[in-house]
Each structure stands twice: as C-alpha cells, then as structure tokens.
Amino acid sequence: MKRRRMPDMKEGGVNVTPLIDIVMCLIIFYMLVAKIGVAVGIDQSIKIPESIQGLKIKDFGNTLTLNVRPGPMSAAGPVPQITAEVGGTMTELHITGATDSLVETLRYLRAGDPARNIPENRSFAVIIQGEKSMTFQYLAPVLIACAQANVHNVSFATGIPVVEKKP
Amino acid sequence: MKIRSNKQIHYDSGPNTTPLVDIVMVILIFFMLAGSFGIQSHFLVSTVPASVKGIVTAPPPPNWIPPTELEIRVETQGAGFVATVGNRQITDKNVLQATLKQMYAQFPDPQSVEVRINPGRDVDYQHVIDVYDAAVGAQFAKIGFNTALLYR
Numbered sequence: 001m002k003r004r005r006m007p008d009m010k011e012g013g014v015n016v017t018p019l020i021d022i023v024m025c026l027i028i029f030y031m032l033v034a035k036i037g038v039a040v041g042i043d044q045s046i047k048i049p050e051s052i053q054g055l056k057i058k059d060f061g062n063t064l065t066l067n068v069r070p071g072p073m074s075a076a077g078p079v080p081q082i083t084a085e086v087g088g089t090m091t092e093l094h095i096t097g098a099t100d101s102l103v104e105t106l107r108y109l110r111a112g113d114p115a116r117n118i119p120e121n122r123s124f125a126v127i128i129q130g131e132k133s134m135t136f137q138y139l140a141p142v143l144i145a146c147a148q149a150n151v152h153n154v155s156f157a158t159g160i161p162v163v164e165k166k167p
Numbered sequence: 168m169k170i171r172s173n174k175q176i177h178y179d180s181g182p183n184t185t186p187l188v189d190i191v192m193v194i195l196i197f198f199m200l201a202g203s204f205g206i207q208s209h210f211l212v213s214t215v216p217a218s219v220k221g222i223v224t225a226p227p228p229p230n231w232i233p234p235t236e237l238e239i240r241v242e243t244q245g246a247g248f249v250a251t252v253g254n255r256q257i258t259d260k261n262v263l264q265a266t267l268k269q270m271y272a273q274f275p276d277p278q279s280v281e282v283r284i285n286p287g288r289d290v291d292y293q294h295v296i297d298v299y300d301a302a303v304g305a306q307f308a309k310i311g312f313n314t315a316l317l318y319r
Contacts, residue, residue, distance in 0.1 A: 016184050017223035023191050030198030036215060041226075047298040053303035124201050127210065130292050138259035139295070143217035154217075155210040 002063075041085025042129055042157070043067035051158035053099055057127070057152035064109060065127040066093070066102075070134040080138040095141045102142065106149030125153035213301050215281055215311030216271050234281045237270065238313065241286040248294035250301075260297045267305030278308050285313040 033150055040060045041113055046067055057063070064084055071081040083095045086109075093102040111112035126146055146154050199261045240251040252270070257263045271277045278290045286295050303308045 001226075016188055016197060017215050018190065019246045020184065021189060023188075023195055027191065027198060030195070034198055034201070049293040051209065051211055051296050051300040053211065054302050055212055057212075060171050132291070132293045132296075134288045134292050135288060136286040136292065136295055139215075139292055140288075141314075143312050147216040147218075150216075152213070153214050155212045156296060156299070158209050158211055158300075160209055 025070050040081075040127075040140075041065045041067070041090060043083060046131050047133070048129060048157050048159050049163040051156075052161065054158055054160070060120055062123045063125045063127050063155075064106070065129055065140060066127055068130040068134070068139065070131060070138045071112055076103065077081070078105050078137045078141075080134070080141060083141065095145065102145040106145060106151050110151050124151060125155060126151050127155045127157055129157045169316070171240055174274070185235075188240055211296065211303060213299075213312075215309045217312045217314060219281060234279055235274065235276075236281050236283050238283045238285055239302070240283060241290050241294065243287060243289045243291070243294070248290060248297070250298055261300050263298065264301035264304045267302055267307065271305050271307060280307060281309040281311060282307045283311055283313040285315055 038080050040063065048068065064086070067083045069081040071079040073079070076096070079095065082095075083090055084093055084105070085091070087092075091105075093105055095102055104133060107125065108116060108118060110121060110124045112118050128139070128142060130142075143154065146152075204222075237252070242249050242251070245256060245266050247258055248261050249262065252263070252266060257264060257266060267282075284298050284302070286298075299310060
C-alpha cells in the first residue's frame, strides 16, 4: 500500500492576526471615546487658573464658552477682550456695542430670538475661560453682563494643579 | 535549459492581510491624532448670579425670604491675597477653607447660605478662584460674586 505523506506546512511570513486584533480594539476604543470635530470655542492658548475642587461638565450643548483676556484700559474702565464661538464662527464680543455686545448675545441665546430662529433656553450656561494673570476688574464686566442677561449658571474653567514630586 | 515545473511550493497560508493592516493603521493614527478625550475637565460651577447694585434680573416670588449671606472680601496683599470673613483676616487658602468649614457647621441651614465673594479690582483671577475653591471645599452650595468693592 502506498503511504501518502502529509504536505509540508509553510509559513508565508509573520503572523499578523494578534496585531490586527489589538489594532481593531484600539480603533473601536478611539471611535467610542474620542471626540472628533467637537469644538466649543475654547481658546487653548489661555492659561487658566488652578483649582482643587472642580466638577466635570459632560454636556456642552447648552453652553457658551467666553474666552476672556485682559484688554486695554479705556476712559470708561478696563476693557476685557472676549471671544466666543457664536453660530459656528469665532466672534469678538464687546462689553459695549450695538450689534456684537456681550449682553445682547447672551440675552438672545438665553431668552431666544425668533428672528435668528433660536428658541428659549432655560438651561443656558456660560463657561468663563479666563486668563489667570488678569485682575478681577476684567472679569467683573463679564459677570455683570451675565447677570444682566439673566444667565445664572456660570462656570469657571480651571486646571488641575500639578503636584510637585518630592525628592 | 532546465524548465521549472509547476509543482513549486506556494507560501500562501491564507488571505493577504497587508492592505487591511495598512488601512487599519492609517485609521488608528488618524484617531490618535484627531481625537481628544476631554475638552475641559475641571469647572467651578456657580448658579448664583453676580450681585450688582442696580440690576434686578427677575422680581422675587411672593413670600420670598432673602437668603443668609456670607461675605468674603478679598484684597491683594503682596503677591498673595487677604480674605476677610467676619472679623477674621486670612491669607492662606487652606486656613480659609478650614475657617469656612467651621462657619458652615455653625449655620442652622448651611445649604441655603449664599457665599458672596467680594474681590477688589486688583485681585488676581487666580486668587479669586482660590477663594472660590476654598468655599466649595467647605461644602457651601451657593457661591456668587459681589462687585461692590470694584466701584469703591
């Protein structure tokens, strides 16, 4: 009887199955966790103050982030430089002004504006991304504008303090 | 001339996964570069509007009882700050938090107390946040700002 021989096993190269498994897991992880294209108008160049007690905000849908920097000193007082992403575009808002004033912007975002097709938003909140080196006189006009626009929910973006390692 | 036979050994052991690995790697690198896990993770939240003289945001409801207020005046002192709570002057954030904790325990209904931070115009924003942080650490729920010192 003629005995048949088993064919030789020939490896075609490196086994990439574990690599594909891990890479697929990583892709699924990034797809679920990563936020791509989510822009809420935060100016990352602003150095924010640090705080220990802080909360997480999960939903940025009802918020407007105000980037506040110290500006020039005018005859009327200190003028903060405020930028915010309003209607998808980064806009400079002014404490005093006819069309682009901070109060008016906050007012129509909070109370709604039929002309702009913006409904009333009772849970509207403001996040202040302020430069930590500025003094309170630049922050106060922003807080006053929020009070004038009936925005009661104001949050202050802060960083987590870096703990220095002991030698 | 020697003619090669068709009985050469083929080294294929399955489907060619090289294009799959290429594409998957590109997608992975894209996600790693473009993705961000947290936009901002740390916020001090205030639900108390700034108290400004002359501004009335909404008329108070009937039978409204004004809340108990605890005022913290903050002034600049050198590179730091001095916070005045009652008749105590405190320059350290941790001492301020401990003092506020003691005061919190003495209020009959501490959750209804409104802490009003009243900073001077030259107080650094970082120091304002330090005072705010101390008040949050002392478990006070309602913390807001007063601008009275600003227009002295």
